[in-house]
Amino acid sequence: MDRRTFLIYASFGSVVSTLNALLTNTSSGVGQESKRNNKILLSQTLPNRFVNVYSFGKLVSGNNQQDYIIAANTKIIQKAIDTVGRQGGGTIYIPKGYYQIAPANLTVNYPSSIVINYDNITLAGDGIGKTIIESRGSWSVIKGQVVRGHGIMVQGTNNSSQPRKNVTIKNLELHGGLTGFTGDRGWPANPKTGDGWDISHKGIVLDFDKYLDNITIDSVYVHDFRGEVIYGGGSGIGKVTISNTKIANSNGSMLSLDANLTVTKCEFSQTANAWVENAPVSPNKYYYFEQCKFQDSIASGLVVAQGNFYPGRKITITNCSFYNSPSGICPFGGASDFVITKNKFFDVNNVLFTSGVNRNIQFNQNEIYGQTQPVSMAHIFGELSNVVIKDNFHKAATNVTKVSCILYYDNLKNIVIENNFFENCRTPEQLGDLTNERPLFRNNQYINVERRDTQGSCVLSWEQETPYMVTPKCEEVVLHNMTSTTITTMSMNISRYVDGQEVLVIGGTIKRKVKLPQNSATIECQSDRFISAKGEKVRLKFNKYNQKWYEVL
Template sequence: MNRKKTRVRLSQLAIMLIVLALFASQSFAAGSMGSTEDALAQDNQEEQVMKKGEDESSVNENKLWPGMSGSTQWMNMLQGQLGLNDLGYVSVKLFGAKGDGVSDDTEAIQSAIDYVGEQGGGTVFFPAGTYIVKRATPAQNYNYCLIIKDSNISLLGAGMGATTIKIADGENATILRTVINNTNIDGELAKPLKNIKIADLTIDGNWENITWAGPTGLESEGIYDQNGISIFTTTDGRVENVHVKHIGQDGLSGGSNRNIVVTGSVVEHTGKNNIAFFQSTGMKITNNTARNANDSPDGGAVKPYYNTSSSKYSSIAFAYAPSPLFVGTTRSLNIASGNTIYTETGRGISADSGANHLIIANNMIESSSGRHLISLLMPSSIMPSGFVVSDNILRNDAESNGDKRDISITNVQDAVVSGNTIFGGGMAIVLDNTHHAVVTDNLIREVGNDSATAAGINVRGSSNLRLHDNLLSDSTVKFTNRPSDEISLQSNKLTATPTGLNLVNNLTSFNNDGYDPFVPNQEAS
């Protein structure tokens, strides 16, 4: 292995010497030119060489490299063709990657990533092309094709659709993951990472041609993971302008992270969640497009991946409280904002099992399944706090019945639901065992569940709720199942009288338009 690395580095040095000689000759020629005519001839020569490079190279749109000076055309061409590194940039082609959509580029790409890590960090560049990768590990949990082992590493492509990393036919593994700070999983490699960036490329899970893991596949061999990108135990990471598609399980996922930004990306057609993070804080999931979570190549009729029976998977999911084992426990809010989501069989945005301190704001979610466009579903033993669901546009196109919920909040305290525009569904907002919450300034229309016409806002066994200034067109407030306590209805526009008032203790109601329930302490409108 050491001999192989030595040969690779010697080849690097040889290429660099050749390139430096080329630059020296060009600089000398340029220095000897004294006339405008000669200078123009030099510019024309560079343009001709550059055009040749564009024809022969796989570099997309001749993207210039940040920080370069001098003859940027020459530098750009040589970096694309020869893998010359400068200012921390290293091309995978220098290490033998082909990017031809046929060759196995796994070892070459991993060598490039490892080399940059050994240098203390830098950027691994993928010129335009399709890079085929295969599983690089023995059968085990957390199996992978490519792994980032060190901090301060960026993987940079030539753009979504221009650079693609694709798993080979007949393979099974997570395509790219970081090392995990757990010696039981990654042995001596285990450590926390920081400053990891992945940008401007496509991750293709090739789900029509892979070998499936899971209960009908390879679980007996210890293979369960078929994710697109998995980021673990990392602080200050970024995923930007990445397209993840056709993944057997989660598209983009991971755990025990701090301060990770996922932005400007497209994640679609995944067997489980599109985007999912657990035991993490400071997650910023912003301005992404997420489509068709809980999907499969046949459109969802058969799901051959692990845990196949569940339909709970989400376009964006948060789960579990932060892990106490992670080094560096900076706590900050998780945010899902500005995302566009479409789902046919899964949920929209969800938080489960103790995830807290979450803002869900300014998202547009459309669903034909109706399975909880926004859901905060917690175990009653935890009762997490600190949620804001604000200014989202939700469209539920599912055939309405009592199970088709738009915003569903269960076993939560200290929540604000405000400024949302909701169309369709069987129940627009459900508050179940929710305490110390405010629901205000929401517009609810076209709730079409005939068996629960009054379920614009549905309250079950909750307390200390303030419901005010909501506009419920074609619906009203309904109390069901279990008694609720300390409920305030104020200045709402309702279409019908609230129902289930016998299940409410200490109801305060005034200035509501559209009903006049019998409440002993009601103030005059």
């Protein structure tokens, strides 16, 4: 094959498969050539610094668990990276095979099996399930701590104006050498058993508190590490792109880094801690997740926490699917400027779950399904402001235990919940005290819902003082007159409602009525209104300036 023909194949993304054919096709005689002739062929047909790792020694494929083979494999791959790096960069191609590697020295800081310490490096294989690199999974105890070593370390620099840049890892599988998920997220890992969240056993590491930029991870399967599967430490990381990648089986958080982060068409599965745990600690960065699949977490979902509300940040999560987790999207303090739209959630118990100080969250056009588990659309508490939950669809199976579709309490401000559809659940519920204002509920639909007393309904009983105080928790409330009188007068709570909140007051008992007075301290109607379970309803609207509810005709 001449160079021009090769470049045509390369333009269609076939560099790796073409190279593999050149090296293994016995009908052309190439497969019978010596290592020396392979080097000549590569130099004649490939772009500059596109190097087969076999040019530096033959890797031994197989699950051998022999130290001398592991050491030799590690040395060959590292030598190829360092040689190409010193020449200005290029692609190091690792052919199909199962290669075991391990850190050369476990006593150094951040021991790693492979280290990329040069710019313009691409580490490429033949594809997931074809080129498989197994990092060390066995553990040692050094200074009382479990140490296994990381898989691939991309080392940064100490110079913010000259970061480590243009590094790509693609078309390969990186295995942690053991079963990464045991369900034990205890930290640090137990030196007696080796189990737990082992922070010395990460998959791909973008260094610790260093500077890096333009890092790409594409078509990679990284799995079975006891620590973070993909990790970057500190605030010095620039652009990171992760695409078509599978991240699986860990006792730690699966993805954890702060960067200009784009994650598309990736799969996250089986974690004891969280699918994502990012801390927005630096300004003018973004997180963008699209068409990703998240499944099987036993603790948390996609977590953004411990941020500083720097300007210019934005977090977008769109067209993703989430399965089987206690929580979905989790702003856990210092997180802001979320756009969460057009996602689907299946058996995620608390889809939007907030805690701490957070602000500016848009949760729109999402679909929530409770197929085998009870699910809530939102569990919002903490110091929370400027949140819109709008145009979402929420439906649970009829045989699933009903829980509240929206749960709220604490210090809330400017929270709007409108135009959502809720079916087979409980109505919104207030779980604790409010120190600021109530959410504004508007134009939501409630189908086949359960209304608990003091939440979606209010039972007026002889034990209560008169007039009977009603505190609606959303834009509908059903009243049950369980007193000894046939007509009971009600009053409306005016505490912490926002201006313009409307409430539909519905009668709930047939033989006894509830009276909404024409004029009282908290209610003003066109005339006295009487409601029972015979279909009578009255709509009220709150005027904050007057601190009063007025009938809406």
